[in-house]
Amino acid sequence: MLCDECNLNEASYTVSLMMEGQITTRHLCPECMARVNTHMNAQTVKTLLSSIMAAITGERVASAQEEEEEDDLNSPACPRCGMKFSQYKRSGKLGCPACYEAFREQLRPMLLKIHGRVQHAGRRPLCTEAAQRSRTRQEELSREMALAVSLEDFETAARLRDQIRALAREEKEAQP
């Protein structure tokens, strides 16, 4: 029998879990079993820590499960593929392109942490051949400009900069 988790390796463990009052049985391979174990240990440590914290401060600290529930309350599932934010947090992968729109507010701080910035710069899709040609030309010109700057030929660099700006303006105006 193949592992229920990865569907790749032969399953050699059977795990029964109590979930929402029902017992579910899953067959796992050693690799996935190890992952489940680490996950569970991490969870136990986290619960333990939060109960200690709660005892010290007298406040209740949200458990991981409550945190997930809160995440899901704050953002409904993706309208297109049905993924919940808690599912993303567990797998690190989003369900479909529409998830980015559905979870935009929660993703922003995460993206800021990973990339340091949250505003795309760089290439964008261009459908027409004319627009693509214009962009190729802009890229050529900016390489020439960088060369001119390195040779301290600022007059040429300024001329190239104006050409690039003009092309970029045309491209913007041509956008639907």
Next chain:
Amino acid sequence: MKENRIMVSSAIRLARNYEDFPFDLSTSPIQAEECVSRTANALTLSGVTGFELIRLDGGDERALKALVEEGLISGDLMRTAETAAVLLNRADSVSIMINEEDHLRIQAVTSGLNLQTAADRCFAVEDALSRQVRFAYDEELGYLTSCPTNTGTGMRASLVLHLPLLTRAKQMGTVGQIAAKVGLTVRGEYGEGTEALGDLYDLSNQVTLGRTEQEIISTVTAVGRQLMDMELTLRENALRDDRLRLEDEIYRAQGLLKGARLMKLAEFYPLWSSVRLGAAMNLLDYSLPLMDSLLSMAQPNHLQSFYATLPEEQARAECVRTALDSGR
């Protein structure tokens, strides 16, 4: 060229997804198939030639693994073999992997330090495709990818560097920390975890959002050049202060590679590293392209396709000896 002494290869990879499909198509064979045919048709319609469509399911497994060894397709693509395909242009080392982690991974590899050429090849393919199809794109977040760590440009620019003396000087940990500060990462090219077999490292950008493709390429190139200068300085010092020991190591390694009749892959890497070092320092008369091509030739599946009748270790020794005897 000075760069070739250190830089083995350059690669660019662009992640792109179709707007109307979920990211993971491994359990939806019909959509996965449409993803393959849509890509192949778009390429044909825009008049791009030279690409061959290879399906992984039912394909010659050894030939496919040899493509992984050459770096033309990723090992991850083999993991979704049932639905995956690749459009491959061997002449230019350009591949479009379909149904991997993202719908499309457009990749180009070149030898030496040549990220711009690799990028231009990827962009040409992308431009041709985008005339026919629509990729998932957002004005704020750029090209949308399955994993948010790739969103934005969706671009990974990587350089493979040969850094034997920096490794020996135990400088690679520091190098990794410095690289991380500018949004780059350094990993061993071959081997598991922190291991870097053959003293080969992969330097690539971690950050994909908020920087243009040109900025990413410039940063990776600049840091690559810095590492090159550090390594070259160490090589000069070694030649000045400890020439005998250095020559001893290099000529011994050459002797083993040329004399051995059986060779394990684990034995091959450090010997290869010393001989490549010797060739790059003009102590040995082997061309660097020959040395670098040995890296994929000595891998198990490659050997099998050329020396089908020989056991792996014997085939490797034979392959390496023949290459070194041919010299250039």
